[in-house]
Amino acid sequence: MARSHITAALVISIVSILIIFQLISSFGLPRLDYLNLRYGESNRPSVINQIPINPTSSESEISGNADLYLLGVGKADVTGPVVEINMMGYADPKQVGSGLRQRLYSRAFIIGDVDNPEDRFVYLVLDTQSGDTAVRHGILQGLFELGGDYTVYGQKNVAVTGTHSHSGPGAWLNYLLPQITSKGFDKQSYQAIVDGALLSIQRAHESLTPGYLSFGSIEIEDANINRSPYAYLANPEKERASYKRDVDKTLTMLKFQRSDNGKNMGVLTWFPVHGTSMLGNNTLISGDNKGVAAYLLEKSVAESSHASEDFVAGFSQANVGDTSPNVLGAYCEDDVGGECNFEDSTCQGKNEDCHGRGPMFREKDEGASSCFEIGRRQFAGAKALYDSMDQVGVSIRGSTVRSLHTFQDFSKFTFLHPNGSIVSTCPAALGFSFAAGTSDGPGAFDFKQNNTGSPNANPVWLAVRGFLREPSEEQKLCHASKPILLDVGEISSPYLWTPNVVDIQLLRVGQLLIIVSPGEATTMAGRRWKAALIDSATHSSLTSQPPIVVLGGPANSYTHYIATEEEYGIQRYEGASTLYGPHTLNAYINLTLSYLPYLHSKTTTTPPPGPSPPININSSLSFITGVAYDRAPFFSSFGSILTDVLPTYATGSTATATFVGANPRNNLHLESTYASVEKLVKPGRWIRVRDDADWSVVFRWTRVSSVLGTSEVDLSWEIESGVGEGAYRFRYFGEAKTPVTGRIVSFEGVSGAFWVG
DSSP: BBBBSHHHHHHHHHHHHHHHHHHHHHHOOOOOOOOOOSSSGSOOOOOOOEEEEOOOOHHHHHHHHOEEEEEEEEEEEEEOOEEEEEEEESOOOTEEEEEEOOOEEEEEEEEEEEEETTEEEEEEESSOOOHHHHHHHHHHHHHHHHHOOOOOOTTEEEEEEEEOSSSSOOOOOOOOHHHHHHHHHHHHHHHHHHHHHHHHHHHHHHHHOOEEEEEEEETTTTEEEEHHHHHHHOOOOHHHHSSSSSSEEEEEEOOOOOOOSSOEEEEEEEEEOOOSSSSSSSSEEOOHHHHHHHHHHHHHTOOTTEEEEEEEEEEOOOSSEEEEOOOOOOOHHHSSSBOTTTTTTTTTTBBEEEEEOTTTTTTOSTTTTHHHHHHHHHHHHHHHHHHHHHHHHOOOOOOOEEEEEEEETTTTTEEOTTTTEEEESOOOOEEGGGEEETEEEEEOTTSSSOOSSSSOOOOOHHHHHHHHHOOOHHHHHHTTTTEEEEEEGGGOOOSSSSEHHHHEEEEEETEEEEESSSEEEEHHHHHHHHHHHHHHHHHHSSSOOOOEEEOOOSSSSOBBBEHHHHOOOHTTTHHHHHHTTHHHHHEEEHHHHHHHHGGSTOOOOOOOOOOOOOOOTTOBBBBBOOOOOOOOOOOOOOOOOOOOOOOOEESSSEEEEEEEEEEEEGGTTTSSEEEEEEEEHHHHHEEEEEEEEEEEEEEEEEEETTTTTTTEEEEEOOTTOOOOOEEEEEEEEEEEOOOOOOOOOHHHHEOOOOEOO
């Protein structure tokens, strides 16, 4: 998770809460009872750098040779509190939500056996930083409570993946480490994800119908780079020579098509690129670049007669670990300039000034323009592939639909290494380079990447480590070249900081195998993992067709990174964040290969469930205060205009209006909106043409006075090219919490009309 996950901000937070923990030990735990890129004509997919790479097959061949499956797709809103909650990803306590640029969604894809409907699985793509143990638990519990037909969904066949956006609200994760910078756990944030995921599954379930699956791939050359090429070069030269690049450029697509009318229900894609286009200074909620890609594809396909009305596009992550959307590279933003040091991403020996540059990095908009452009590039590739799937798609064949899931304790899993030796994983720990961050979000102070052996860091951090827990000699030896900063897997006070029990899950439909990874596999780690399954499935004749393997994650929990042993030895950020020691990747490969036979068409048994992880929903710390009350300023009312729109705007400009507001946490407006743009279609009749699900509409909330409870809301519309001439206006939807009674009262505000043209 982090500044490319957690950075030095985490360490500062740890120091600051030590006093709190002392108070906790004496008095007990608090408990819980439960921006500016326009789009329009430029969005038309370009075939530049978009290369379909599958063999040719006609539409008739696809439908004629394909097998029928039970298919369903669904989508629902999971947008949690958009203000006053720390954002999840960069682990910066100062990055607190102030509004909404784009709503977040859960997209559900169900695949089942037509003849044996109980053989099915659901693959969720959430616009979140990752999957999570508590979130998955809540989803499974909700499915159980629905009963009836929903009892078919359970532990083995529900995969919960995140797009790895770093621009969503946090405070919903199960373990303490990611809760530190968010001031603990927030029930509202958590419940929004669980409820939306459940609703997306219900909608997918209700849409179940016989249909066909086809698979295709395309190369997208300009949407990602490797941010740790120095570590990648540590992999064997012969292995590296098998691949053209140091990062995977392939977007793979699984298309869902109804059999009754031939309409496309949706697509599920996999492509590796970090959700770090929006920068660490951004405070507007969004789905980052994959949220943009899904939004653009769904909007584009909605206009086609070949697609179902509720077409769903899922943009899942792949082997994302060492990828970056900052495709122009990492540069020093100091008085010297130039590229960052290749080995450790520093500038004059310091890492704070080393920043990756997105394609529109000169725009001072917290990364919004670069985010939209990287999303657009993924969309363009996906749309080009989607449009050519009838020619290049490969039919998924074979009626077998299988899934497996088990838990494994990685604190000491002993297994046979590929070299013939007996090795073990270790209790989770994070190295010093973890606090250095990456060029997507550098850390602070004197942490550096590529930090092995005895770390060259300020001795205060060694003191902090010792205060929390000094790792034993056995633990140090187990983690080998990783100098341990945080021995998180062996700290259980007040509850576990990170998981030691991990999810092992595989899904199968026909010749397609899906690795559901709980961590961020690096480029080469993902390649090895997929190659191992292809080799095993081929030699065991698991599938009647040549096996296809994809990897999706981070899913079900969040186990940080999965680097190769060679990359681990370099101890850049990804290696330092590989929790369970140098043999982490081989442990995952060993277990998935061991359980692979359970996906055979003739198998009727399932693997043992393994040890259950703790669920900390009702025992998590929370220092997040609720909404006290809202008040309108004297002589005004909620929703009244403070600054009205201008009379006219040209396309390409931004219309804005400011209203007397109230705290958006009073009502999340799930499946609804805080803001809309309306157009006058005839005298007295206005229709909604945009809302806060659209990238171009921005909702921003500002607290004016905490004592008085006053606040303001700014609505803005970045007017796209191609917008029709006419009269428009803003409408603001809000709820206020009354003093004393705490009653929630709804209100609306309407701006004056303005002319676009």
